[in-house]
Amino acid sequence: MSQENxxxxxxxxxxxxxxxxxxxxxxxxERVVELDPDNEKxxxxxxxxxxxxxxxxxxxxxxxxxxxxxxxxxxxxxxxEARMQSAxxxxxxxxxxxxxxxxxxxxxxxxxxxxxxxxxxxVILMMSENNRRAADAASTQAAFDNLTATQxxxxxxxxxxxxxxxxxTAIADRLTQTAFALVSPTPSPTETLSRATLPPTWTPTPxxxxxxxxxxxxxxxxxxxxxxxxxxxxxxxxxxxxxxxxLNNQGAVRQVGTESGYHPRFAPGGNRVIYPRYSLISxxxxxxxxxxxxxxxxxxxxxxxxxxSLVADPDFPVYAGRDLVFAARGDGNQYTxxxxxxxxxxxxxxxxxxRQEYRFPDASPDGARVVAVRVDRSGAQTSQDLVLIxxxxxxxxxxxxxxxxxPPIGQADTTPMIATPVPKFTRLTTSGAALNxxxxxFSHDGSQIYFAAADPADPNNHDLYAIPVSGGEIRxxxxxxxxxxxxxxxxxxxxxxxxxxxxxxxxIYVLDLTNGMLYQVTNSEDPDFPSDWAx
Numbered sequence: 001m002s003q004e005n006x007x008x009x010x011x012x013x014x015x016x017x018x019x020x021x022x023x024x025x026x027x028x029x030e031r032v033v034e035l036d037p038d039n040e041k042x043x044x045x046x047x048x049x050x051x052x053x054x055x056x057x058x059x060x061x062x063x064x065x066x067x068x069x070x071x072x073x074x075x076x077x078x079x080x081e082a083r084m085q086s087a088x089x090x091x092x093x094x095x096x097x098x099x100x101x102x103x104x105x106x107x108x109x110x111x112x113x114x115x116x117x118x119x120x121x122x123v124i125l126m127m128s129e130n131n132r133r134a135a136d137a138a139s140t141q142a143a144f145d146n147l148t149a150t151q152x153x154x155x156x157x158x159x160x161x162x163x164x165x166x167x168x169t170a171i172a173d174r175l176t177q178t179a180f181a182l183v184s185p186t187p188s189p190t191e192t193l194s195r196a197t198l199p200p201t202w203t204p205t206p207x208x209x210x211x212x213x214x215x216x217x218x219x220x221x222x223x224x225x226x227x228x229x230x231x232x233x234x235x236x237x238x239x240x241x242x243x244x245x246x247l248n249n250q251g252a253v254r255q256v257g258t259e260s261g262y263h264p265r266f267a268p269g270g271n272r273v274i275y276p277r278y279s280l281i282s283x284x285x286x287x288x289x290x291x292x293x294x295x296x297x298x299x300x301x302x303x304x305x306x307x308x309s310l311v312a313d314p315d316f317p318v319y320a321g322r323d324l325v326f327a328a329r330g331d332g333n334q335y336t337x338x339x340x341x342x343x344x345x346x347x348x349x350x351x352x353x354x355r356q357e358y359r360f361p362d363a364s365p366d367g368a369r370v371v372a373v374r375v376d377r378s379g380a381q382t383s384q385d386l387v388l389i390x391x392x393x394x395x396x397x398x399x400x401x402x403x404x405x406x407p408p409i410g411q412a413d414t415t416p417m418i419a420t421p422v423p424k425f426t427r428l429t430t431s432g433a434a435l436n437x438x439x440x441x442f443s444h445d446g447s448q449i450y451f452a453a454a455d456p457a458d459p460n461n462h463d464l465y466a467i468p469v470s471g472g473e474i475r476x477x478x479x480x481x482x483x484x485x486x487x488x489x490x491x492x493x494x495x496x497x498x499x500x501x502x503x504x505x506x507x508i509y510v511l512d513l514t515n516g517m518l519y520q521v522t523n524s525e526d527p528d529f530p531s532d533w534a535x
Contacts (some may be wrong), residue, residue, distance in 0.1 A: 029042055119499060182253045224247050226497055239262060240261075256294060272293065287299070462485050
């Protein structure tokens with residue numbers, strides 16, 4: 001087969017892998033390496049669609065044999081081998097890790113002998129007990145036969161007196177308990193949750209009782225679909241099913257696909273959902289996009305492989321118009337940075353280039369600006385503030401750029417920056433370590449940003465606030481003793497969804513921003529978190 005045909009077959013396999021069609025991808029890529037055993041790219045992509053770690057290791061070792069300088073293959077191989085080494089290996093003579101067949105045989109033999117001895121002892125004890133009971137019964141009957149009628153009468157009278165005494169004692173105990181209950185203080189009724197409104201009518205109200213109560217609020221008269229994550233953490237890995245909450249159908253819930261993840265967002269048009277999930281191949285997160293009915297699943301990490309040599313833990317994907325913004329650690333950097341990639345994959349930008357961490361990005365409705373949480377650990381206390389980034393001010397870069405490296409967190413950093421643009425951002429909040437802001441979201445018209453914030457001394461008690469994009473006064477939106485997180489504005493700007501554990505379970509609530517009325521979407525024993533809202 002000609003090189004042109006092999007190249008076409010390789011591209012077919014890569015396209016199938018990107019589309020999540022592992023079976024087609026594997027068949028095509030296996031044919032590529034069969035026809036061209038020295039095809040480095042074919043072996044690398046084949047590693048992403050095989051089923052076992054042993055197969056992945058074989059593919060990646062072949063890649064490194066062909067090109068020892070392939071950093072992506074080396075990093076992936078290191079992770080796989082570390083995972084495989086941590087797994088227990090059972091030899092042919094072992095029944096279980098560390099247990100030899102001969103040892104198990106001896107153990108079973110001794111156990112069987114012990115069981116037999118115990119069984120014999122039990123039989124002997126049962127026979128002895130039966131004989132004793134028979135003797136006691138005969139003795140009792142003889143004594144009873146020797147009683148006179150007077151003795152029998154006296155015995156009956158004594159028993160009646162004893163029964164009466166027991167009954168009186170029981171009644172007295174019951175009366176004592178009842179009296180104690182009557183004189184005990186009556187618990188005060190639990191106050192209902194306050195309903196906050198936006199200024200100028202919003203005023204703080206007295207806090208509710210410290211004991212959470214499951215008070216079900218009315219369902220909101222809002223429309224649209226909320227995508228979020230919730231339900232049971234079946235794998236105990238902090239990833240939950242991706243869910244759609246249909247407000248047009250009284251909050252009916254349906255799961256999107258079969259994978260678990262978090263922080264899902266709607267793709268442009270609202271028909272597809274993009275979210276991070278755990279990858280068994282790379283042992284970190286990967287970003288996936290899927291139709292709401294669970295079809296046409298696409299793993300999109302490959303979109304940036306031609307721009308940056310290695311990205312770890314891609315996270316928080318969000319569309320800026322039709323372009324994509326996400327957070328990740330790249331090229332040896334221990335700190336999570338923000339990246340932007342064009343819709344047609346023609347250009348890519350690194351939105352942040354420093355040794356701080358950036359999380360929870362959100363894009364303005366026009367896609368021109370990005371707001372994010374900047375975590376600064378350079379001072380005596382870690383601080384979290386909100387920053388605004390103008391995407392157009394950051395230069396685009398070409399394929400395989402050089403990016404800065406950094407030492408592990410906590411170590412001195414003396415490495416100079418390498419040929420990278422200076423980060424340009426505006427500090428939206430400047431509270432530093434006095435208040436930790438998180439979960440920023442642009443309003444529907446892009447004029448203000450909603451966010452959650454907590455005092456570092458009470459990190460599990462966030463309240464909701466709003467601030468103009470141009471900066472200025474921070475206004476409270478929802479303040480109560482519960483932990484309120486993840487504000488999500490509605491497409492029409494009237495409503496604000498958020499999650500709160502005010503009743504002891506994370507539920508989704510909706511606040512009417514026009515009058516401060518509070519409504520409830522979910523009422524489940526499992527947690528529910530909103531992440532995006534579409535019509």
